[in-house]
Amino acid sequence: MTLQSESDFSPKTGELAVSVQHLGLTYTTTIDRRPTLKARVRSLGRGAKFTRVVRALDDVNLDVPYGSVLGIVGANGAGKSTMMRAISGILPPSQGRIEVYGKVSTLLALGVGFNPSLSGRENVLLGGLAGGMTRKEIAAHFEEIADFAELGDAIEAPMRTYSSGMFARLGFSVAVTVRPDILLIDEALSTGDAHFKEKSLNKIKELRGDNRALIMVSHGLGTIREVCNEVAWLHKGQLIQRGEPNAIVDAYEKFLHVGKSAAINEDI
Amino acid sequence: MNKTAPVEVYEPFKAGLPPLKRYWRMLWKRRSFITEYARSELHEKHFDTVFGQVWLIINPLLLSGVYFLLIVIIAGNSDKMRYAHLTACLFLYYFVNHSMSGGAKSVIKGGKLILNTAFPRIMLPMSAWVIALIRFLPTMIVFFFIRSILGLPWGWNMLWGIPVAMITGTFALGLSILISCANVYFRDIGSFLPYFARTWLYLSPILYEVKNLKPKLRSFELLNPLYSMMDAWSRAIVHNQVPHLESLLKGAAWALGTLLVGTYFFLTRERDFAVRV
Numbered sequence: 145m146t147l148q149s150e151s152d153f154s155p156k157t158g159e160l161a162v163s164v165q166h167l168g169l170t171y172t173t174t175i176d177r178r179p180t181l182k183a184r185v186r187s188l189g190r191g192a193k194f195t196r197v198v199r200a201l202d203d204v205n206l207d208v209p210y211g212s213v214l215g216i217v218g219a220n221g222a223g224k225s226t227m228m229r230a231i232s233g234i235l236p237p238s239q240g241r242i243e244v245y246g247k248v249s250t251l252l253a254l255g256v257g258f259n260p261s262l263s264g265r266e267n268v269l270l271g272g273l274a275g276g277m278t279r280k281e282i283a284a285h286f287e288e289i290a291d292f293a294e295l296g297d298a299i300e301a302p303m304r305t306y307s308s309g310m311f312a313r314l315g316f317s318v319a320v321t322v323r324p325d326i327l328l329i330d331e332a333l334s335t336g337d338a339h340f341k342e343k344s345l346n347k348i349k350e351l352r353g354d355n356r357a358l359i360m361v362s363h364g365l366g367t368i369r370e371v372c373n374e375v376a377w378l379h380k381g382q383l384i385q386r387g388e389p390n391a392i393v394d395a396y397e398k399f400l401h402v403g404k405s406a407a408i409n410e411d412i
Numbered sequence: 413m414n415k416t417a418p419v420e421v422y423e424p425f426k427a428g429l430p431p432l433k434r435y436w437r438m439l440w441k442r443r444s445f446i447t448e449y450a451r452s453e454l455h456e457k458h459f460d461t462v463f464g465q466v467w468l469i470i471n472p473l474l475l476s477g478v479y480f481l482l483i484v485i486i487a488g489n490s491d492k493m494r495y496a497h498l499t500a501c502l503f504l505y506y507f508v509n510h511s512m513s514g515g516a517k518s519v520i521k522g523g524k525l526i527l528n529t530a531f532p533r534i535m536l537p538m539s540a541w542v543i544a545l546i547r548f549l550p551t552m553i554v555f556f557f558i559r560s561i562l563g564l565p566w567g568w569n570m571l572w573g574i575p576v577a578m579i580t581g582t583f584a585l586g587l588s589i590l591i592s593c594a595n596v597y598f599r600d601i602g603s604f605l606p607y608f609a610r611t612w613l614y615l616s617p618i619l620y621e622v623k624n625l626k627p628k629l630r631s632f633e634l635l636n637p638l639y640s641m642m643d644a645w646s647r648a649i650v651h652n653q654v655p656h657l658e659s660l661l662k663g664a665a666w667a668l669g670t671l672l673v674g675t676y677f678f679l680t681r682e683r684d685f686a687v688r689v
Contacts, residue, residue, distance in 0.1 A: 163418075171687045181598035198687075233530030235686050236422050236430070243418035250528060258524035261456045270452060273445035274531040276438070 157211035160245050161326050161357030162231055168239030169201040169223070169230055169381075200226040202381040203240070210246075210325075213348065213358040215372035215389060217365065217396050222378040224361040228330045231359065246325025246357070249275075251315055260304035264295060264314050267303055271318065285321050292347075293317035294340075313340055320347050327351060329360040345371060365393050428680040435679070439532040446535050450542040465550070472503055472551040476558060479619075492562040494621065496650045500555050501618040501642045504577070507548035508584045508638065509609050514540030515588030516595045516602040523689035533682040534675070537592035541585045555649075565652055572648035572655050579663045580641045586670030593678045596688050617642045637666035 172195050176183065179194060200223045208214050216224045229235040231242055232250045259267060268289060272282040290299045293313040298306065306314070319327060329348075348371050351358060362368055368375060368389060375392040377384045379399075385392055425431075451460070458464040476499045483489050483498065518536040519526070526533060595601045616638040617625070625633065633639040640662040644655035 159416075171684060173684075173687045178599045179597060180600040181604070182600050184598065229527075229686060230422065233420060233422055234527070236425060236683055238424055240424075242420075242422040244420040244422075245416060245418050247419065258522060258528070259452070259456075262452055266452050266455075270445065270449060271525065271529065273442060273448055274525055274529050274535070276441050276531070279444065 157209070157355050159210050160207055160243070161210045161212075162206070162208040162245070162359070163243040164204055164206040164227075164231065164240070165242070166240035167201050167204040167206075167227070167230060167237050167242060168199075169226055169235065170197060170199045170238040171235070172197050200381050201230070201237075204378070204381075204383045206376060206383065206386070208326075208357050208359060210357045211352065211355045212374055213352050213360065213372045215368040215375040216359065216361045216378060217363075217368060217375060217393065218378035218384075219400070221380070223381040224378055225330055226381075227378070228328050228359065228361060232328055244326065248326045248328060249319045249322055249324030250328045251319035251330065261302055263301055264290075264293075264299040264303055264306070268314070268318055277322070281322075289314075289317045289321045292321055292343075309337055309340070316340075316344050316347075320344075320351065324356065326357045326359070329358065329362075331361055331363065365397065369393055425683065428683075429676075430679060430683070432679075435532055439535065442531055442535060445531070446539050446542055449535070449539040450546065453539070453543055454546060459547075468547060468550040469554055472506075472554045475502065475506075476554065492564060493650060496555075496559055496562055496564055497621055497646045498619060499558055500650050501616075501646055503548065503551040503555055504580055504642065504645055505613060505616065505618050505638065506551070507544055508580065508587065509613075510544035510547055511541045511584035511588040512591050512609065513602070513605055514543050515590075515592040516605060517592075518588070519592045519596050519685060520599070520689055526685050526689050533685055534589060534678055537588040537678070538585070540592070541581075541588045544584065544588070545581065559650075564650070567652040569652045569654050570649050573645060575660065576641060576644045576648055576655060576663070579660070579667045580645070583637060583641065583663070583667035583670050586667065586672075586674040588674075589678050590670065590674030593674070593681055596681070596685055612636075612638065617646070621646065634662075637663070637670070640666070 174195055175193060184194065204223075204227065206214075216227065218224050226235060228250070230237055231244065232248050233244075234250075258271065262270070265286070268286065269279070269282055273279070293299070293310075293316075295310060295314060298310060299314075303311070303314075316329075319329070327348075345367070348358060348360075352371070352373075360368070360372070372389045374387065375389045375396075376386045377392050377396050385395060454460055454464075459468060479498050479502070480495060483495055515537040518540040519533065522533075522536045525531070591601065591605075613619070615633075615636055617633070618638075622630070622633075622639070622643045640659040644659040644663060647653040647655045647659075
């Protein structure tokens with residue numbers, strides 16, 4: 145969860161919230177999950193490769209206006225999460241430009257509760273301060289965050305004692321309660337229970353009606369159809385199609401089905 | 413078209429560095445994160461309780477007790493100055509050591525925050541340094557207590573200890589930043605640190621004074637940044653003397669150099685942290 149201070153900016157429907165222009169993103173990552181000096185020294189002279197260059201996004205263009213919910217679909221490795229991280233400034237681009245016209249709040253899949261030894265309250269405070277909020281701003285929102293997350297006294301317990309649902313509830317609550325201009329959600333709704341999912345979806349619709357801009361990544365195609373006004377389909381770092389949710393999701397589902405069949409045939 | 417200017421614009425880094433003005437602005441805006449993070453870490457280790465704070469005093473006291481046993485009782489050396497020198501330098505050395513070991517873990521430990529939040533990553537090793545500083549300050553109380561018991565003379569020259577501590581603090585911050593970044597690339601650096609730290613302790617004028625070193629060995633010590641810092645520190649707060657200007661200048665050069673190199677190394681690589689932690 146990322147918190148940023150509230151802005152005085154009052155967005156209007158149709159005005160640009162995010163403009164992604166010719167976005168290319170390349171990064172170098174390690175092949176070993178835990179690279180060590182010992183392994184590097186031991187394999188000296190063997191010509192082993194330790195890193196690989198990933199071209200995660202390639203010339204992606206995307207405008208997101210206020211008052212809209214953009215869904216992003218795509219298979220694993222399509223570059224969906226990388227794009228969310230680029231828009232939120234976590235992973236700056238290698239090429240192109242991203243313009244953001246408002247305060248962003250992110251709810252990305254892995255970010256909730258960064259220090260499990262600390263309580264939910266402390267994690268919210270630290271996350272908020274890292275995101276640029278003041279203590280006062282966080283304190284002003286804290287009761288609302290705790291209420292929406294329905295954690296009760298558990299908000300004071302270390303986050304390592306939380307279930308995955310509790311993590312998800314707190315993360316979502318933090319991200320939406322600060323009234324962001326632009327909200328980025330990456331697969332965050334998948335872990336909550338049915339009651340919280342419903343509550344979250346209603347909140348998203350409320351934000352949409354309130355002229356905020358939302359970008360959500362989800363493998364839940366039903367959710368995408370239900371809440372998005374537009375869908376972008378990414379594949380291997382490239383924007384394949386963009387348009388009306390049902391048309392794009394149908395095309396994507398067809399692609400997945402064909403892809404699977406082809407794979408099965410190949411195996412045979 | 414929008415009438416307003418974008419709040420944020422993200423473009424490729426120039427020469428591998430983020431836009432420094434914006435970076436500094438973001439860092440300044442989030443400065444309370446550094447102290448809050450340090451506070452929460454200390455809370456996690458129970459250093460914010462009464463017994464935790466007592467431990468911050470007892471721990472260095474025990475450490476100095478061990479060396480008292482070694483130098484005064486077992487070796488039969490009743491030189492008060494030597495014992496005071498050892499205690500003062502050992503405490504300053506642990507400040508540097510804690511900055512290094514805390515810094516090494518800092519970026520990896522903040523992995524989830526790095527994956528989810530845009531903020532200057534350098535705040536993480538800075539927090540580790542603040543923790544080391546908070547642990548260092550009570551050891552000074554212990555030192556002045558020991559110094560009083562030993563009956564060493566007090567004087568205005570002891571105030572030279574402040575710039576020396578600032579130089580060493582800058583050096584410790586540079587090390588914390590440098591090692592935090594290196595640890596992302598080689599996760600076992602933290603495992604080598606205790607061996608490195610122990611060797612460094614023996615190679616620095618902590619268990620002995622500079623005047624006890626053979627002139628031949630002194631030339632090697634020029635390669636050791638802690639040499640001039642420890643010498644200046646001991647002269648100021650143990651001997652109540654003005655440190656050599658040469659020691660101060662060498663110490664300052666090492667400190668600024670380490671901070672600049674560490675910061676440059678960190679900033680040119682922090683973009684990758686989100687895909688490497």
